[in-house]
Amino acid sequence: MFVSFHSSFVAQSTMEPSYIMTVINLVFRSSHFTFFAISALLLLAWRLFAFTILPFLYPRDPKEYPYWIPIVGHLQSFFKNSNDLLSEARLYFRDTREPFALTVAGRKWYILTKSEDVTSTYKIDNGSLSYDIFAIEVMRMLGVSEEGIGKAFQTHDTTKDRSNNVQYKHLVRLCKEYQLEQLSPGDRLSQLVGPIIELLELRMNINWIDSRRWYVSVNDRDCRIVSLYQWLSDVFIGLGTTAYFGKSLEEVDPDLTRTFMSFESLSWQAMYQYPSFLCGKMLKAKLKLQNAIAVYFKLPKDKRNDASWFIGQIEREIDRLEIASTDKAIFFFQLFWSINGNTRKAPFWILSYLIFDPTILELVRSETEPAFGGKGVDVVYLLDVQKCPRLNGIWEETIRLTAFAASVRFLTCDMELGGRTLRKGNRLMMPQRQLHFSKQAFGENAAMFDPDRFIKNPSLRRNTSLRPFGGGTTMCPGRNLAKQMTLAFIAIALHRFEISLDPPDQAFPAPAEGKPSIGLIDVQDGCDIQVKIRVRS
Numbered sequence: 001m002f003v004s005f006h007s008s009f010v011a012q013s014t015m016e017p018s019y020i021m022t023v024i025n026l027v028f029r030s031s032h033f034t035f036f037a038i039s040a041l042l043l044l045a046w047r048l049f050a051f052t053i054l055p056f057l058y059p060r061d062p063k064e065y066p067y068w069i070p071i072v073g074h075l076q077s078f079f080k081n082s083n084d085l086l087s088e089a090r091l092y093f094r095d096t097r098e099p100f101a102l103t104v105a106g107r108k109w110y111i112l113t114k115s116e117d118v119t120s121t122y123k124i125d126n127g128s129l130s131y132d133i134f135a136i137e138v139m140r141m142l143g144v145s146e147e148g149i150g151k152a153f154q155t156h157d158t159t160k161d162r163s164n165n166v167q168y169k170h171l172v173r174l175c176k177e178y179q180l181e182q183l184s185p186g187d188r189l190s191q192l193v194g195p196i197i198e199l200l201e202l203r204m205n206i207n208w209i210d211s212r213r214w215y216v217s218v219n220d221r222d223c224r225i226v227s228l229y230q231w232l233s234d235v236f237i238g239l240g241t242t243a244y245f246g247k248s249l250e251e252v253d254p255d256l257t258r259t260f261m262s263f264e265s266l267s268w269q270a271m272y273q274y275p276s277f278l279c280g281k282m283l284k285a286k287l288k289l290q291n292a293i294a295v296y297f298k299l300p301k302d303k304r305n306d307a308s309w310f311i312g313q314i315e316r317e318i319d320r321l322e323i324a325s326t327d328k329a330i331f332f333f334q335l336f337w338s339i340n341g342n343t344r345k346a347p348f349w350i351l352s353y354l355i356f357d358p359t360i361l362e363l364v365r366s367e368t369e370p371a372f373g374g375k376g377v378d379v380v381y382l383l384d385v386q387k388c389p390r391l392n393g394i395w396e397e398t399i400r401l402t403a404f405a406a407s408v409r410f411l412t413c414d415m416e417l418g419g420r421t422l423r424k425g426n427r428l429m430m431p432q433r434q435l436h437f438s439k440q441a442f443g444e445n446a447a448m449f450d451p452d453r454f455i456k457n458p459s460l461r462r463n464t465s466l467r468p469f470g471g472g473t474t475m476c477p478g479r480n481l482a483k484q485m486t487l488a489f490i491a492i493a494l495h496r497f498e499i500s501l502d503p504p505d506q507a508f509p510a511p512a513e514g515k516p517s518i519g520l521i522d523v524q525d526g527c528d529i530q531v532k533i534r535v536r537s
């Protein structure tokens, strides 16, 4: 035993120097090897510093989810499926839901997944968290000139009397305030909803549907086959456009809906700031819409006096600021996008759930039937949770499951949150899906569609983990309108038509999990469903 150990030791000690020499020779002879060895050492040293030493030195800073390529960070996984990356990071930190940090393309984001932290952040309105930087990024991304951006944030009158030092609210702020005034419950919202419902009643008619050849095929006299997503997109984009801009915009470009749909399905390329040579189709659609909007605003005002109060107010402000006509068209394009981007997705997912569960569909139909006692559909009846508990419960459950956006803020100074120090110059993200799929808030089946969830537990509506419309200063002002339009559509559709899958063996439409969204999740390309609508006797 001793001998063998001794002999092997001797052999090893005689071999070792020559082995080391071989390695040294290799390192110095091969420049590639040297390069890789030094790079690997530097990378390890950087990783040790970034993810072990720094957290030790700054224990109150949110911990960073480690990555291997400096600056690039988690860019690739973020592009592939941002929600998967966020879940992965949350679980890496043992699902404590403490704020953590992620680096994406050189930018550090603090991620909040605890409802208490999100609620506290929404309450902050003292300037330490700003949204303006994102508003500017969106304007640049859409092609507004630097001059136009400057004017959108201008707070004093530069065009006339310079001695007059009166401060104005800037255009971006006015947009927010006017949207809120147009969309908060009251007269202005009613002025919008009334004509929308009238138009909806007209368009939920087999003759009108027949005129939309691009997604309809005729089956027999009372029966049509439609692509569900296309049908709903057509109806809802048309409603939003007419309610806000009046009839003339669709007259300027009768193909507006389809153009917007092709822009919207690729709008993630704009959000990710793809180089223009990679996103020709999206840019072409955007330009077409922008041109239609430019032509619309060149029409004499009396040809578009059926536009909403909001559009009139914003046009007045834009003209006061003498914003160039191209920038004006892009501003209105941006508004058009926020008005029409999301709402159609809500009825699409609701109707899909109902079609795949005919028992619930029948219950919703019978529950909403009394809303048709008068001249048209009674939206107030539909919104009443006591009278239509199923319809309202399914609305809440659907937007909970399909909300896919995140509220974002920029830190203008260091601040304390959730026991951590968040540093100035970084960004904050509050992703809805991380809250909406919380088992603690919504139970073990949080990831499933449960039509009874909000009926069994109505207090869930006030749960701070439920944030489908964001919150704080950027909370969606269109939520009341979106809900009223959606409930009215569902009730009218069930009242007027029998709706079923055709062919019957189709799969439930797959959500486009990897696509970024500023509201509800989109359906995956090629996964729309074909449905048969038959006029009810």
Ligand code: HEM
Binding pocket: 176, 179, 338, 339, 340, 342, 343, 346, 399, 405, 406, 407, 408, 468, 469, 470, 471, 472, 473, 474, 475, 476, 477, 478, 479, 481, 482, 483, 518, 519, 520
């Ligand atoms: C189901 C339909 C809708 C959903 C799910 C939705 C969702 C959202 C979300 C998540 C935000 C960002 C909130 C945040 O940053 O905290 C937002 C913002 C906004 N939404 Fe909606 N939205 C819908 C319908 C509408 C409609 C119909 C309109 C207008 C007619 C509208 C107008 C806006 C505007 C103007 C903003 C920007 C608010 C701001 O930054 O101050 N939305 N929406």
